[in-house]
Amino acid sequence: MIPLDANVAPPLPPKDRKERILDALGDDAARGILLMISDTAHSAQELLAANRIPQSTLYRKLHDLQQLGLVGIQRTAITAEGKRVDLYRSLLEELRVELQGAQLRIQVRFRDLAAERLKTLWHDVRREAGR
Numbered sequence: 586m587i588p589l590d591a592n593v594a595p596p597l598p599p600k601d602r603k604e605r606i607l608d609a610l611g612d613d614a615a616r617g618i619l620l621m622i623s624d625t626a627h628s629a630q631e632l633l634a635a636n637r638i639p640q641s642t643l644y645r646k647l648h649d650l651q652q653l654g655l656v657g658i659q660r661t662a663i664t665a666e667g668k669r670v671d672l673y674r675s676l677l678e679e680l681r682v683e684l685q686g687a688q689l690r691i692q693v694r695f696r697d698l699a700a701e702r703l704k705t706l707w708h709d710v711r712r713e714a715g716r
Contacts, residue, residue: 626672
């Protein structure tokens with residue numbers, strides 16, 4: 586049994602998802618990643634080049650953002666060298682943070698990557714059929 590020390594603060598309760606989203610938005614690296622992949626999917630290498638952060642930091646941030654449900658893999662591509670590459674995309678379609686009295690409210694609307702993949706596929710099929 587570990588004795589309780591009166592000078593040691595009790596452990597903090599785990600943060601809820603809303604607080605973790607706010608923390609992510611306050612982090613420069615995570616925010617840079619989210620902004621870059623908000624309109625277009627990018628590979629980790631593209632994110633590394635644009636955000637100038639260590640590779641380990643990038644993958645940790647991507648993992649954290651995926652755990653929060655803010656980032657997903659839109660698709661996997663094969664490079665000219667035959668290497669498999671995941672293309673990351675923000676799942677946020679809209680995010681609002683409002684202060685009402687002493688309460689912070691977060692409203693989130695998520696995008697559906699599966700629907701976007703189908704739309705792109707259909708567009709490609711129509712384009713090929715028109716040739």
